Amino acid sequence: MKHTDNQPIAWIEAEPAPGTFRSVFKWGDHDRFKNPSQGFLKVIKDALHLSANDLSQPFNTGETSIPELSPTPLSSTDIHALESIVGKENVCLDTVSRVRFATGKSMEDILKLRSGIVDCVTDAVVHPRSRDDVSAIMTFCNSRGIPIQAYGGGSSVTLGLSCSRGGVTLVLATHMNRLLGFNEINQTITVESGMMGPDYEKLLNSAPETMGSRHRYTGGHFPQSFEHSSVGGWVVTLGAGQASSYYGDACDLVISQEVITPCGDLKTLEYPGTATGPKVNDILKGSEGCFGVLVAVTMKVFRYTPENRRAFSYMFPDFESSVLATREISQGEFGMPSILRVSDPEETDVAMKMYGLDDSLPDRFLRMRKLMPGKRCLLMGQTEGEKHFSKNVAASVKKICRRHNGVWLSSYPMKKWYHSRYSDAYLRDSLNDAGILIDTLETSVTWDTLHHLHSRVRALIKQHPHTICMTHASHFYPQGTNLYFIFITRMQDLESFRNFQRGIIAKIVENGGSLSHHHGVGKLMGPFMEQHLGKVQMDVLRALKRHFDPNGIMNPGGTLGLD
């Protein structure tokens, strides 16, 4: 990695060698890379006060091999028992497996591995072939007090996968990724929980060919981790996709769940609406593997009509007016756009520079219209649904944006965003290689707390010298939205990062934000849960935990703040 001002940085664009730290923490496909554009790099260098020299020093690139772990503490009897359930070939005890499947994609996971720290590994990686395998493993582990963790796509950013008490990690995507049923009459699909996002969506988009259906369908769930997350993972962590404002959050999409728990197996009923007491289907959503292992889900599906989509973008004079426009859109009773995003001034400025629009003809036009850097805000999105519905939503959005002095910017920014909606996640590895920290925290807010929380949290982040803080809202409800903070700074050591990050989380909660809008809780947010929800509510979750998992074997060690 070399860099002078005249010479481009030599980004690492080699597949990580097997067995290296890098092979574990690298995002996504091993042969896919994304480096910051010249525009983005210039933004970062300016904001972080970096010299060419700063960037030429590669930082803990993790290209060395992970040293052999000491052998699994599981007894040979236990291992034999697991092998007799799933077959010898589906039990892995090698170091890389034990590290990989106990690692998520949080900045903490990555910084640790870049520093050569390996802890909280699993004792055995098991690839169950079916719900019956999971059931047999559950019975066995429960009787032996062996912890069970479930691993879907591995994209957790909340330390949801680390195995602080060792035990067994069940990798669901290996075999348990099958279609179990498609019901076009009810517009539902039933899949094993380990099916990955792209397989799920492809199956639905091509339903006439693959499942003999009359229409094409979509699952409507597109988190940034879409390509590397599983359907089950969406459900157990209460995820939300980029099109959630129309399709709903993951919790809205789940019709029924089949779960294997230490206290028994259950499958919730498939009624779209019932009045038979508190709904066990709801109680299980967001349980993050603490109550049991989700083995199958029945999900709502929607008609796939990309031909009806309409992209839009507007520039607003300031954050207040752009947020007000999104509120009026969300409360306007004409239906919701699928994608809706509004960026604060700093994110807007960075976006303009990233897309090479700074000081361009469009930029000069915007400045003439008094839409000035440091103040102006970008709003963009997309409508879908039935043709006239989509058209009317777009027309209503236009009317509201104009009323609040939004200037039409064409569908170009949306196209740019769409193109990089999943690939931006690859940027982090490149930036980290250059010693630049990039991380995110997100929260949900009601409309009346949004600006206060935004300014307080932003102020805290900006207290750290030479730090970029970009914020957007991207999931909308009539009653509020989320705020998504992206911070970029020069920070390389784990403890400094942890202190900085925990400080931001505390500031979010202190200012009335939720601990999490869609990243889940994991072991990262766990310690904040009781303060956030209060003891009486936490006691309810603890009572459920005791009921489902009396021996405390399910994803133990602080997930959801339960133990």
Add this chain to the structure above:
Amino acid sequence: MKHTDNQPIAWIEAEPAPGTFRSVFKWGDHDRFKNPSQGFLKVIKDALHLSANDLSQPFNTGETSIPELSPTPLSSTDIHALESIVGKENVCLDTVSRVRFATGKSMEDILKLRSGIVDCVTDAVVHPRSRDDVSAIMTFCNSRGIPIQAYGGGSSVTLGLSCSRGGVTLVLATHMNRLLGFNEINQTITVESGMMGPDYEKLLNSAPETMGSRHRYTGGHFPQSFEHSSVGGWVVTLGAGQASSYYGDACDLVISQEVITPCGDLKTLEYPGTATGPKVNDILKGSEGCFGVLVAVTMKVFRYTPENRRAFSYMFPDFESSVLATREISQGEFGMPSILRVSDPEETDVAMKMYGLDDSLPDRFLRMRKLMPGKRCLLMGQTEGEKHFSKNVAASVKKICRRHNGVWLSSYPMKKWYHSRYSDAYLRDSLNDAGILIDTLETSVTWDTLHHLHSRVRALIKQHPHTICMTHASHFYPQGTNLYFIFITRMQDLESFRNFQRGIIAKIVENGGSLSHHHGVGKLMGPFMEQHLGKVQMDVLRALKRHFDPNGIMNPGGTLGLD
């Protein structure tokens, strides 16, 4: 009550005398009555094979006084303790109060009272003035093991209010009916749980005058019991209103709840979307007073734009095509009508006769179009929301109905229905006076089970000689709907009725229907719960019950099948 074929029936149209059985079981306002139209009466007489003489014998009209109960079993110390909390004037021990507030509006409640049977009364009626009163009562009763029941509007049709273990009944509508807060920015309202439907809706409709808001609002929740049910009651029983297909069921409307439980008081957070583990707000919905007393709710509100409403009705050649049309509407991705109803052939025929349309000019027109009695089905509804949205939904409905050979019938049937949407509940008392039983059972179904369940349940009901069985679906989701069975027959004795009704419930469950779509569970459906949900799911509800209510004081005696 006298009747010959030439002489109209002398319906009882006097306010029930205070202290009588009738004063307890009569529906709604004491000075409001509704008798069957000549058309409806003729339908009934024909179907039930009734002579004029049959109808002239009034049946157990309950005009006698309820005999004095033996004194409350509560000790004078306990009574004094309650009085010291809420004031002497808010503790009632008289017979009528103890019967009234332990009685709902199920056919079983009514038949019992008409037969002079009084059981399962409460030991003391308490009118708490505030959440602090409820909290103090909770602490006291929990320490003494005294049962607590909560009474909202009293419209339960599932034996949800009977006090099989006596104890204290808290009447929430007396004092705890206040507005606690209105947040126009977030589009939420917070009210005490005892606020009644009409007060709630009036407050919202007149928000600019009463709360100084910019817009008018609606709560969007209109169950048939609207005029005599409370906001809290909607939430704890998982109700659904007549406009639920657009606004959502009660469970979709609740942003947060404040609940006093034996294990502590809690108020859930107000985020519209979060990912902080299983949501206690969801866990409490539908708990029917078994976990605690709901004292306040924060609900979503919606813009009130009656000027945008569009009513529609169509006649279809058969039930299959009309149901198919509602399915295509529900899956069409253009938004939902607020009201949507489809009647089966028998209900359609009865409606035509009730509205005096049988053999009218429109009827002859329909027959010419091959829309024949015994086959044809009425579909009707209403759209609302933003002007163009509402218009597009109505246009989309029209397109779909035409495609399935629905014939446009104008907005007339919808107007007729709208006019009697709440008042039809008064009909039951009149019919009961004439010895005619009318009752309902409802279930939720997925689209693929609808017709099978409809024909099986209908066949069972029609096995009973001379019985009308009308069915409609009235709450729609992309994945299914509900079926609402109304049966009218000659049946006067409690045991026959109970056997008949329990047989229908068993038949619904046996054929894949939910135990309840929006009536809740109460003590009526309680015994079926374990069979319906399975032991593992019932154990989850039992674990929650044990946690919230370790001494088993909350609405005990079989509610939700928990004890």
